[in-house]
Every structure is written in structure tokens, then in C-alpha cells.
Amino acid sequence: MFALSTAWGSRRTSDAKEIIEEARRLGFDYLELGHSLGLRAVMEILEASERGEIGVTSVHNFCPSVQWAPGPDAYSPSSLDQRERAMAVKKTKDTIDMAERFGEKVVVMHMGQVEMKRFSQLLIELYHAGERGSPQYEKIKGKLLAKREKRRFRHLDVLYKSLDELVAYSEPKGIKIGVENRYSLEDIPFFDEIKLILEKFEGSNVYYWHDVGHALCCEELDVMPQESFLQMYSDRMVGIHLHDAIGVRDHRVPLIGNFDFTTLKPYLSRETIKVVEAFVPAPEEDVVRGMKYIQECLAYEEEEACPKR
Secondary structure, three states, X not given: OEEEEOHHHHOOOOOHHHHHHHHHHOOOOEEEEOOOOOHHHHHHXXXXXXXXXXXXXXXXXXXXXXXXXXXXXXOOOOOOOHHHXXXXXXXXXXXXXXXXXXXXXXXEEOOOEOOOOOOHHHHHXXXXXXXXXXXXXXXXXXXXXXXXXXXXXXXXXXXXXXXXXXXXHHHHHOOEXXXXXXXXXXXXXXXXXXXXXXXXXXXXXXXXXXXHHHHHHHHHOOOOOXXXXXXXXXXXXXXXEEOEEEOOEEEEOOOOOOOOHHHHHHHOOOOOEEEEOOOOOOOHHHHHHHHHHHHHHOOOOOXXXXXXX
């Protein structure tokens, strides 16, 4: 099942009708509701969905957006601040309620951060300066990972508490929780933390959600190859965010970068929710080409060869 994230249209308009019309024009019958959608747009999409004009596959936390602190990281479910953690749980429950209104869907979640100085930006600056792999680069990366290791388990314990509440709330509603891999090294989950979370909540409604662009950037920063995520967690993967990257700049339209999307197909199934989550502007002809490529390349219903790049 293929969907287009509303992140594509909602950065240019808050009009739900325009977002739906553009998705249909690009060849999508389904949307993922992104974290930048306000309540009015969400309710208009719900009405359109009830009329059979568009389907919805998944909802990205927090949705509707948090007005005073918009974005998927407005509140951290792994925060050591009890008030922030409680707010993260409350707003995630609001998202779960919204997902329930669209039917039995998946809520895609960010799991928070390890609270520490954000060294990842320094790594990115060195990367752009051509210093990847240099002694300075390796020193900063090693320092980051060492500090992270010392602090991560207290955040994971808090995250488990949040997920305990969210599983108890969402499971009776038939809503799955998708744990998304992240971009920055300070963010949760790191590669091995995905395993810890899935094992902790084995047998529940907690699954893995893979983000191609985030994994590409981790690979480009010499942190972890993308294929390692897929090899390790594809058997628990409920959905995937599809977008390209140029260096460590992701959320590009497919085929704008150099990633070979055909490498994903062995790890996907017909049931995997496939969401194009590109939102960096591109010429319309590139958008149409990239969207069509993804759908033909990863389709299971029609076993066609992937079109040439």
C-alpha cells in the first residue's frame, strides 16, 4: 500500500482539499497524516475519507499538531522532566484517538532524545567541510557515543514507562505503534535500542517503522549502514518512509539523490505501508518521475521490472 505524507503539501498550504487533490494528481489514493497538520485540516481530511475521496494509512505523532510547539519532537516520551513526559503521553493519546477515527491504523512515533549537548551538528559541519573520517571527526563521534552510552539507560527506562501507558491505551483500539529510526545520534532509538524496545514489548502492538532517508544519513556519517537496519528489523517492520538524500540532506524526492530503491524490495511485503515522505521542493517533472518510480519499483501487485533511472 502506497501513501503520500501530507508533509509534501502542508508546507505550502493548509487547505485539505488542495493537499488531497495534489496527492491524487501525483497518483496516490492514500495519505499519511503528518505532524504539521492543524486540527481543521485533519477534520477536513476525515470528512473526505468518509466520503471515499482519499484513504489514510498512518498518522505521524503529534497529529493534530501541537499549536504552541509544532513538530514531532514537541514533547519527548523519554524526558526526565515528568511534566514533559506526561505531556508527550497525553498528546500521543490524542494522536491515537485521531488514528482510531480513521480506522485501525498505525501511529508513527519519535521516541525522544538522550539529554546531552548535540554534537551531531558538529559532525555534520565537519562532513560538509570534507572532514568525514578525519581524526577530529572521529574524536567528536567517539565523544558523542561515549557520553550517550552513559546517559541512555535512564532515558530508556522512562521511555518504557511511557510506552507501557501508550500500549495499554492503543492496543484495545487496534492501533499499532511504529518506532521510527532517527537521524541525529542523540535521538532515541540508536540501532541497538530498536532491539531493546521490540524485545521489551514483544507480543504487543509495538513495531518497527523504517525511515530510508534517516538511515541513509546515518550511513553517510559512518555510524551504521542502512542495510543493517533492514536485515535486523524487517521482520517487525510495519511501515517505511521513502525519500532520497543528497549527502546528509534528506527528504528529497526519489531519484533526486543516488539511492537505489530496488535494494529495499527484499525487505518489504505487500502489507508493508509505504509512505513517500519527501518535502523538499523540486521541479514538478522530477516529482512526477520520482513518485511513479517508487510505486512501480516497489509494487507487489504488478511484478514489473523497476523502470530505468
